[in-house]
Amino acid sequence: MLSRIFLRLGASCGLVGMALGVYMAASHDHVLAPVHAHVNLIGWVGMFLAGLFYAQRPDAAGGKLARAHLAFTVAGLLILAPGLAGVLLGYPFGELMAALGSILTIAAMALFVVVVFRSKPAPHSRRITDRPTMDRAEAGIPCFQSGRRQQVTGDGLAAHSCLTRWSSKTAASQPVSPAD
Numbered sequence: 025m026l027s028r029i030f031l032r033l034g035a036s037c038g039l040v041g042m043a044l045g046v047y048m049a050a051s052h053d054h055v056l057a058p059v060h061a062h063v064n065l066i067g068w069v070g071m072f073l074a075g076l077f078y079a080q081r082p083d084a085a086g087g088k089l090a091r092a093h094l095a096f097t098v099a100g101l102l103i104l105a106p107g108l109a110g111v112l113l114g115y116p117f118g119e120l121m122a123a124l125g126s127i128l129t130i131a132a133m134a135l136f137v138v139v140v141f142r143s144k145p146a147p148h149s150r151r152i153t154d155r156p157t158m159d160r161a162e163a164g165i166p167c168f169q170s171g172r173r174q175q176v177t178g179d180g181l182a183a184h185s186c187l188t189r190w191s192s193k194t195a196a197s198q199p200v201s202p203a204d
Contacts, residue, residue, distance in 0.1 A: 029075075029094060031079070034071030041067060055112050066129060083143065107121025107125050
């Protein structure tokens, strides 16, 4: 549930931030560019990434710290964005709101750091080395080494160099012409 809220708010902030960017481009007035940047970074990127994290770590999403993270992030952005706009447009309330919003936003990030460090790995997560591998020959990727085309066999990843495992039987049974 928490991940869904973060994802929806993040996507909504992305829309608002982009709309502000389009408005600034159309009006040729870029005074509010820092507001546009903060809404996109804190709202769209930050909230959406938090939503993806909480979707992968349901145990972390159920705690009080995660709910506090959401509350501080939303409150921080809702105070920071108009406060920053106030500073840029010369309104007297801007500095206080921008400062308060900044404090709430950094507190939200600190809470998120604590949640991330306290979370357990997702039950379905695997190490990268546990994934099934495919050698270059199975992938149909030729290997070029020393100007000669070689057939690679073994369990090396397709992204590995040609030095994974060489089969003398394969190399002997498939002659390599100089044109290759």
